Amino acid sequence: MSSVDICENWKFIKFASSAQDAAIRAVMPEAETVSLPHTWNAVDGQDGGNDYYRGKCWYVRALQAEEIPLYENGRVYLEFEGAAYTAEVYVNGACKCHHENGFSTFRIDITEELLKTETLEIVVSCENGDSDRVYPQQADFTFYGGLYRAVRVLSLPLVHFDRDYFGSCGLKVTPLLDLDLGYADVTLETWVKQGTSAAFGQKVRFQIMDGEGQAILKEEVRTDESGHAICTVRIENARRWEGIKDPYLYTVVAALADETLSEKFGCRTFDIDPQKGFLLNGHPYPLRGVSMHQDVKGMGNAITKAVLDQNMAFVREIGANTLRLAHYQHAQYFYDLCDREGIVVWAEIPFITMFMPKGRECTLQMMRELIAQNYNHASIAVWGLSNEITVASAVNEELLDNHRALNNLAHAMDPTRKTTMANVFMLETDSPLLEVPDVNSYNLYFGWYVGELEEADHFFDAFHQDHPQMAIGYSEYGADANPAYQAEDPVRSDYTEGYQALYHEHNLAMIQARPWLWATHVWNLFDFAADGRDEGGRHGENQKGLVTFDRSYRKDAFYLYKAAWNKREPFVHLCGKKYENRESDETKITVYSNQPRVALYVNGNKVAEQRGNTVFHFVIPNVGSQWIAARGFGDIEGGAACGQPTVDGMRIHKVDGKDADYIFNSSLGSVDNWFDAEEIDPDFWSVWDKLGEIREDPQAGAVVNTMMEQASASRGDVADSVKDNPALQKMLGRMTMVSLLKQGGVGEEAVKQLNRVLQGIPKKKS
Structure with a gap:
């Protein structure tokens, strides 16, 4: 060939x-x-x-x-x-x-x-x-x-391996590892053609080589009437593919007279238990990682292998052991990288947001091609059926039947892997849709789009208690951050790097306390293009990434996860490097480190030291211009000795008043203080009333609906379409207008003006 x-x-x-x-x-x-x-x-x-x-x-x-x-x-x-x-x-x-x-x-x-x-x-x-x-x-x-x-x-050549099966390579490898006895039975299959017809009686020579390229097994078989050649060989004392610890790969070579094919594979078992979480080779192996889109600033999706290598370098640096490759089939080269680096992969098709009755065959074809082309990858653990498909569609029999067909197809093509799906946070946990895949995950944005941070904790605890037979994961969670925006006391929807870090601090702690979450994936490793968005000081970008769209800047939250996950290289990171001009008399200094002891220095003088795990918070006087340094000491728990202490530093300055360049919306502040001087008449509507109750009044409802329409439009066409989702509206209806407006980044004067309008509309007495 x-x-x-x-x-x-x-x-x-x-x-x-x-x-x-x-x-x-x-x-x-x-x-x-x-x-x-x-x-x-x-x-x-x-x-x-x-x-x-x-x-x-x-x-x-x-x-x-x-x-x-x-x-x-x-x-x-x-x-x-x-x-x-x-x-x-x-x-x-x-x-x-x-x-x-x-x-x-x-x-x-x-x-x-x-x-x-x-x-x-x-x-x-x-x-x-x-x-x-x-x-x-x-x-x-x-x-x-x-x-x-x-x-x-x-x-x-005339006699060649078949390339016509849904874009596959023509060689299929199925390793079945016996955990107790240590051997792996590896089934090898090829399909051979002579010209355009199936080739009968052709000799196929199989050879398996170890990771050093030494041949350890050989087998010869002949094709049957359909051109199919199959055999099973046994690798005694098989070396296991152990994720990031030891991603050991074997190579199989299939040879005809004038053509050879080679594929790498790994010997491993995957299992998912509702109580134990994800199991790799029979042992608990909590999947903790990130999601990823394939595009880059200035290049779009037309990226090179060099970009993919760079992306993997970020994955390895942060210490993730899993990737959700969203929301479509990624480049074959990147799946190869995941095999080689030991990254467990969730692979999925772009069956997303909106169910299209005429799209059923498209979804099935996409699943056939995804599985046929990626079957041999050691890294892939689950096939994803869909993502947030109920955002703009109701759960009806047609949608359910499409998912059942996908689930059955996936199991027919690949009995060795489980199926999953990412459910939107509005989907009720008793929905029949959750019964279709083998395991489920939820995309939750409590503390960003709706609700409070703690609601994610309550959601998973309730699900785990109410559905003990169902494995559950956390497929998306995140908050937008523009590194240009900084604050001493960051709040939701201020788009500061600091709030994103606080959001992820909470979620990391929540996840660590729940090892039964079979997989968790930060949304997203990188900022990515969403041309319908216009928020957080950027046009056309979703800024939930831990790294900027151009890959030039790691946000503070990136280092939070690096501190929690990366046990190979000791490091210490000072948060808030871009927050140089600080107005308060005291300032918070946050340090992330994978070392157990951190000391803080101001202008060369040691002022504090803490022992802890991942997150270290300090408060120091904010005077003049100061050089802040942090040192990490001690061995990484479960990792290598650090050798020399690790150091990070930054400069901060005391200034009078807030630096306007740090503020996305200069009027955004503490909503509780906006109305101190205003009298709220309880017989008239106000922003302190719940959205659902306000909407029951035609006049007041029309006012708030107009504002809600404008807010959703700034977050793109998906946000615009989701606004009519009944489950979402039910959830929003339980929130006060002032909470929703604060979350949406609406300024003080706009909130006060809305309140004045509502205070002119009397509540109808029953």
């Missing part, structure tokens, strides 16, 4: 009426030459306004026979790793493929066309516009269009 990338010299045509028209425009002087990966939304999909181009664009390239190493009587394929979202491929004017999945690999056979001419005209259309059947259509991220992953030519 020979593989040749054809990522250069593509012509990009934004507007064309047809493939023929695109081919004509491609030879015009104004045609743009691009290299792959490429997206047309790298700029407009990240700048806010929800006005990025969504439609059909075209890519054109001439392919010469001399570019392709040909086998006599062999087959030639075009392979696309990612074409978003609906793609059609034309070869010499004829449509060869229609593919509806923007995240998976697909291939087309171009052998016959090459036999007719030495130059092929390849025209590819990619469409990311509105659809009633292709997911995703509504979600809190930008839907980039384009040929954003590699395109290559595969040249295969």
